[in-house]
Amino acid sequence: MSEKRTEIGDLGEFGLIDHLSEKIEIKNNSSLTGIGDDAAVIEGGDHVKVVTTDLLLEGVHFDLSYAPLPHVGFKAVAVNVSDVAAMNAIPKQITVSIALSNRFSVEAVDALYSGIRAACEHYGVDLIGGDTTASRSGLVISVTAIGEAKKEEISYRNGAKVNDILCATGDLGAALVGLQILEREKQVFLANPDMRPDLEKYTIVTGRQLRPDARMDIIHELKEAGVVPTSMMDISDGLASEIFHICKASNVGATIYEDKLPIDKQTFDTAVELNLDPITCVLNGGEDYELLFTIDQKDFSKLEKHPDIHFIGHMTKPEEGKFLVTKSGTAVPLKAQGWKHF
C-alpha cells in the first residue's frame, strides 16, 4: 500500500463515490446506465429493469435502543423502494442479506422479518433471495431492489429543463426532527432508567424517522395523470442537497420559495421546541423519503389539484445559480449541507 494516507472524511460520501466511479467503465449492452442516479437501469425485454441497493448498519443507520426491529425491517425495504420510485419505476423484487451477532435470537430475527414482510406486502414486492451470516458486532442489513418501467417512462436526474416546475411531495423535515426527539429521550433514559419517555405528542415525527413510507402512491398517481417527470430523485439526504444533484446532472439552476416549502405542524412546533429553525430542517433534514421532481409546464394543470404535490419553485439557467426566496422576498443562495455519514 502507498505511504500516502487520505482520510475518507476529506472527500465525503459523494466525493468518495465520484472518486471510485471515475475508473468504472460500462461495457455490456444490457447495462443502460450505471452509477450516478437513484438506481441503475438494465435491459429487461419490453420493460427495462432498475436496480438499487442500500447497506444499513446498526449504530450508523438505526439505533435498536429506540427503533423496534419490525420498523427497522420495514424501513430497510422502504428506502430501497423509494429509490425505485425515484426512477418512476414499479418495484417487483428484493433481496435481503443480514449479518447478526449472537446477541440476536431467532425471535429477534422473526421480528425483523415481520417488518420486511409487511413492507413486501405494502409495496407488492417479492423477497426472492439473500444471505444470512454471522456478525462480530451489530446487525447489518443489505437490501437490493429491482423494479420495472417502460424505457421512455424512466425519470433520470439529468432531464430537468429551464422553466420546468420543481415539485416536492408530502412534507419535509419530519424525520430529522423525529431523530432529535428520539436521541433526546434516549439521553434522558440513559441518565435515569426509571424515566419513561413520553413520546405521544411526537408520533408523527418519530414515526417518519422510524418507519418512513416510500411514495409509491405518487408514482401510480403520476402514471394515472399521464405525467412523466422530466427528472426525479427521492429526498434522502435533504431537499437542498437533492436540488444540487438535479441541477448538476441537468445543468440547470433553481429558485425555490420559502412560503411553498411543505412542513407539517408537528414538525414545525417540535423544531421550535428543540430550538431548531424549521426551514433549516426542511432544507437539510435527511431521510424524509419524499419525492423531488421536475415537470414540464404543460403538465402543471394535470397535477395542480393534487393535495400532496407542492410546487416549490422552478428551474433556471445554470448561470443563475440556486436560490431560496424568503417570505420577505429576499433571494439567498441555497446551501447543500446534506446528511453526512462520514
Place this chain on the structure above:
Amino acid sequence: MSEKRTEIGDLGEFGLIDHLSEKIEIKNNSSLTGIGDDAAVIEGGDHVKVVTTDLLLEGVHFDLSYAPLPHVGFKAVAVNVSDVAAMNAIPKQITVSIALSNRFSVEAVDALYSGIRAACEHYGVDLIGGDTTASRSGLVISVTAIGEAKKEEISYRNGAKVNDILCATGDLGAALVGLQILEREKQVFLANPDMRPDLEKYTIVTGRQLRPDARMDIIHELKEAGVVPTSMMDISDGLASEIFHICKASNVGATIYEDKLPIDKQTFDTAVELNLDPITCVLNGGEDYELLFTIDQKDFSKLEKHPDIHFIGHMTKPEEGKFLVTKSGTAVPLKAQGWKHF
C-alpha cells in the same frame, strides 16, 4: 418481544434460512423462482435474469491481517459470479456496497476497488451501482450480481435424475487447507512479530483461499459442448453438503467414489503436514467455488475428455441414500458437515 429466546446456533444457517423462507410468498409474475437455489430467477424478456447476493464481513469472511485488500475485492465479486455460474447463466452486472470505519483511508478503498475492477474485467461484468457508508467496526462488503440465460438453459438444484452422472470441476479442499496455513502463520507472527511467514510452498492453497476464481470457463465450455446440466450448484460450503442439497431438492440419492475425488498434490501434502485427512478436506472444505453438477448419461461422451471435469459418482433412488465408496470398496454414509458461520 416474546419471552422465549431461541439461539440462532440451534437452527444453524440453513435452518434459519428455512425458518425465514417458510412465510415468504412469491406474488409477481416476473418472479420465476425465489429463495432456495444459488440465485433467484426473474423474467427479463427473451432471456431470464438471475439475481444473487452475498454479504461479507471483516473478521467473519476475511481477515485483513493476511488478506490483501485487492484480493478481498476480487473475491467478493468472484463468489457472486460463482453463484451466477451455478445457475448456468452469464454474469452481466454487479452492485457493490461497502461500509468502512475511519481506520480505512482513501488509498485502502482504492486498493479494495482495484480488486473489484479486476474481477469485473475478468468476468466481463459491469459495476452499475452500490452504496458507501460508515461503519463503527470493520469493513463490510455486500455484492449483488445479475446474470442472463435462456430460460431453458437455467440449471436448478432440483433437476437431478436417477442415473445422472455427478461431476465436479477442478480440485477440492484447497481453500480450507490454505485457510489453515494462513491462520497458522498468523499465530506464529502474533507470537513473534519478527518472524516472516514463509508461504512460498503454499501458494496454490493460500491463493485458492485468498483469491478464488469462479468457474465461468466451465460454463462457456458446457455451452460449446451443448450440455445443459440437469442440476448444478457451486461448491461453497463443501462437497458433501452440496451433494445433500442437490439430493434433497431433486429427491434422489447419490454414490460417490473416493478414487474419483479431485485433489491437488499441494492440497494433499499440506493437509498431511497439518495432520488433516485429505479426503475430509475434499468432502467438507468450504470456499473452493468449483462447480458440482449432474448430467444425463447421454451427455457423458461430450465431456469425457475435458481435463478439468471429474465424474465423481452418480445419482441413485432416494431410498438408497448417500454414500462414499472408499478405495477399499467399502460404502460409508456421507455426512454433510459443511461450513458453519454461526
